Amino acid sequence: MLDIRLLAQDPENFAARLARRGKGIDLDPVFALDRRRRELIQRGDELRHRKSKAEDAMKTADKKGAEFAAFREEMRTVAAEIKVLEESLKVVEAELDEKALYLPNLPDAAVPDGADADANPVIRTWGEKPNFDFTPLEHDRLGEKMGILDFERAVKITGARFTVYKAGAARLERALINFMLELHTTEHGYTEVLPPFMVNATSMQGTGQFPKFREEAFEMEKDGFFLVPTAEVPVTNLHRDEIFDAQSLPVRYAAYTPCFRREAGSYGKDTRGLIRQHQFNKVELVQFAAPEDSARAHEELTGHAEQILQRLGLHYRVVDLCAGDLGNSAARTYDLEVWLPGQNAYREISSCSNFRDFQSRRAAIRYRPEAGKKPVLVHTLNGSGLAVGRTVVAILENYQTADGRVRIPEALRPFVRNAEYILPENT
RNA sequence: GGAGAGGUGGCCGAGCGGCCGAAGGCGCUUGACUCGAAAUCAAGUGUGGGGCAACUCACCGUGGGUUCGAAUCCCACCCUCUCCGCCA
Numbered sequence: 001m002l003d004i005r006l007l008a009q010d011p012e013n014f015a016a017r018l019a020r021r022g023k024g025i026d027l028d029p030v031f032a033l034d035r036r037r038r039e040l041i042q043r044g045d046e047l048r049h050r051k052s053k054a055e056d057a058m059k060t061a062d063k064k065g066a067e068f069a070a071f072r073e074e075m076r077t078v079a080a081e082i083k084v085l086e087e088s089l090k091v092v093e094a095e096l097d098e099k100a101l102y103l104p105n106l107p108d109a110a111v112p113d114g115a116d117a118d119a120n121p122v123i124r125t126w127g128e129k130p131n132f133d134f135t136p137l138e139h140d141r142l143g144e145k146m147g148i149l150d151f152e153r154a155v156k157i158t159g160a161r162f163t164v165y166k167a168g169a170a171r172l173e174r175a176l177i178n179f180m181l182e183l184h185t186t187e188h189g190y191t192e193v194l195p196p197f198m199v200n201a202t203s204m205q206g207t208g209q210f211p212k213f214r215e216e217a218f219e220m221e222k223d224g225f226f227l228v229p230t231a232e233v234p235v236t237n238l239h240r241d242e243i244f245d246a247q248s249l250p251v252r253y254a255a256y257t258p259c260f261r262r263e264a265g266s267y268g269k270d271t272r273g274l275i276r277q278h279q280f281n282k283v284e285l286v287q288f289a290a291p292e293d294s295a296r297a298h299e300e301l302t303g304h305a306e307q308i309l310q311r312l313g314l315h316y317r318v319v320d321l322c323a324g325d326l327g328n329s330a331a332r333t334y335d336l337e338v339w340l341p342g343q344n345a346y347r348e349i350s351s352c353s354n355f356r357d358f359q360s361r362r363a364a365i366r367y368r369p370e371a372g373k374k375p376v377l378v379h380t381l382n383g384s385g386l387a388v389g390r391t392v393v394a395i396l397e398n399y400q401t402a403d404g405r406v407r408i409p410e411a412l413r414p415f416v417r418n419a420e421y422i423l424p425e426n427t
Numbered sequence: 428g429g430a431g432a433g434g435u436g437g438c439c440g441a442g443c444g445g446c447c448g449a450a451g452g453c454g455c456u457u458g459a460c461u462c463g464a465a466a467u468c469a470a471g472u473g474u475g476g477g478g479c480a481a482c483u484c485a486c487c488g489u490g491g492g493u494u495c496g497a498a499u500c501c502c503a504c505c506c507u508c509u510c511c512g513c514c515a
Contacts, residue, residue, distance in 0.1 A: 041477050045484045052484090055496050059445045068495085075495040243437085243474095364474095371456055375474085 001362045002103050004034050004096070017106045020323035022115055025103065033096040040089040044082060051078050101205070102212055105358040107323045108332040114322025120335070121322070126306065127315035129339055130398055138342035139396040140273035143169060146404065147425040149274070160271070161263065161278040168406070168422035169392065173281060175415035176388050176395075177256050180283040180308055184385055188304045190254035190285060195234035197257055198225040203237040206363030208329035208355075215264045218278075227260035231284035232382045236359060239288060243375045244367035250297055251288040254385065256281065274389045275347065281388035287381045290367065291357070294379035295332075298354040302334045305350045305385040311411040314394050315339040317346060331356040334383075338390070342397035349390045352383030396422075 007014045008031055018025045054071050061068045112121055143149025148169035154162040165173055184190040204210040204226055209217065218227040228234055235255045244251065259282050270276035285304060289297040302318070309316045321333040330353040337346035357377040360366065366375035399407040406422040413419065 038477065041484080045477065048484060051495080055445070058495060072495045079495075371472090 001100055004100060008034060020107050021104060022324040030099050033092055037092045037096060040085055040092060044085045047078055047082050051075055104328045105331050107326055111332055112320055112322045115324040117325045119322040120319040120325055122317050123320050125317040126310060129315055130341060134402045136341040136397060136400055139393040142396050142400055163274055167425035171416055172422060173388055173392055175412050176391050177281060177283060178415050179412055180385060181254055181256055184254040184304060190252040193235055193253045193255040195255055197228050199228055199234050200225060203233055206237045206240050207233050207359050216262050218260045218262060228257055229261050230259050231255040231257040232286060235286040236380055237363060239365045240363040242365060246367055246369050249288060249290050249367055253286045254283060256283050274393050277389060283385050285383050285385040288378045291379050294354050294356060294381060298381055301381055301383050302352040305336055305352055305383050308386050309338060312409045314398055329355050329358050338394045340394060340397045350384040350386045355380045
């Protein structure tokens with residue numbers, strides 16, 4: 001959520017910055033509602049003030065006297081008037097909220113111009129494309145052939161966009177989760193968190209999923225809970241309505257969770273394989289930082305996610321999302337795109353974003369820069385470190401051998417009893 | 428699922444329908460004392476909104492209601508805890 005008061009001070013500037021996202025956003029109705037809101041507050045305060053003064057007098061007045069009776073009659077009508085004002089205020093605030101909660105974040109000044117993903121500049125590349133003396137298979141063909149990924153039976157037991165992992169694939173997924181968490185917690189200074197996999201609607205609003213992207217969430221209608229679309233939601237909301245001490249920042253959390261997404265509107269996209277699933281595993285990095293530190297923290301966090309790819313020896317590139325491709329809540333985002341030789345393409349495997357105060361304003365997450373001073377909104381950041389299913393895809397495609405096995409990267413071997421290869425499973 | 432208890436400021440904990448934004452304690456900040464620290468003493472210390480400001484309004488789990496007036500009374504809901512049952 002954006003700061004309406006700030007926006008109202010310099011409407012043209014903010015409108016121009018929002019326009020970089022490419023969608024026409026009309027701020028005038030927001031400002032009009034904000035003005036109306038302040039009007040109602042002022043009139044209400046005035047009446048309440050008059051009423052409380054009268055009540056002070058009534059406290060000591062003779063309860064049976066004529067003066068008391070007169071006051072009582074007058075205040076009765078004032079109370080009714082206040083009630084009417086409060087009701088209109090409630091309506092105006094609901095409308096304003098509705099509008100304000102739908103406004104996207106302001107892109108950082110450093111965000112490159114551009115309309116869509118094609119305009120995202122590549123800012124660095126690590127490693128090289130592996131050479132094959134055979135034609136590498138796509139992971140889903142390979143996984144099926146090896147008998148370690150079962151897409152058909154997943155359809156039977158659940159439906160499309162779900163997968164059953166078996167044997168070497170299941171073990172690989174599990175090893176990757178452990179590998180990632182171990183690295184981030186022991187070398188990068190993150191505290192491990194294992195949060196609930198269902199959250200309430202307030203949490204979803206706090207991080208910006210609601211109200212705009214409600215269609216994307218799996219909902220437990222009966223209980224009012226939602227399956228987490230990413231660990232970002234429960235982990236960022238850990239500190240909702242809290243005030244950090246200055247010295248406790250930055251706070252860093254690493255969390256494994258499965259992620260559940262309805263993928264509404266992506267019918268026909270990536271229908272095969274593990275790339276786009278309704279349920280996938282992810283290790284997420286979340287940071288709470290002081291505003292002046294967040295840009296640096298963003299670079300750092302991105303580097304932490306990159307470390308995973310580097311240790312696994314996977315070639316990737318980093319792209320700087322342009323204004324038109326930036327997610328709704330983000331002020332700046334770097335995507336890590338891993339090379340997939342089977343698909344002959346780079347695919348997103350991590351997205352690292354700085355939300356600045358967009359989420360913290362919604363979720364009221366603040367810190368006190370100095371004892372006795374007013375609390376200030378923190379900046380929140382997060383990034384995948386990494387999407388586990390897509391990492392499995394990358395390993396299968398990059399490390400497949402001519403004889404139908406998959407070599408396991410050195411860094412991962414301690415997590416699989418030093419096995420060197422994933423072997424076919426013939427059951 | 429059944430029975431009961433309770434939700435008040437960073438924490439603990441009082442609170443008669445008006446004098447309660449809220450006693451007291453702890454914590455924290457500042458000052459005094461000290462070579463320094465501890466102890467002690469003194470003062471200060473919630474959040475948000477409106478207003479250029481003086482100032483003002485709201486907030487005692489949430490939402491309604493009664494009343495001139497509600498932290499305090501009534502209703503509904505949410506949450507927490509204890510006991511019983513069930514259960515990985």
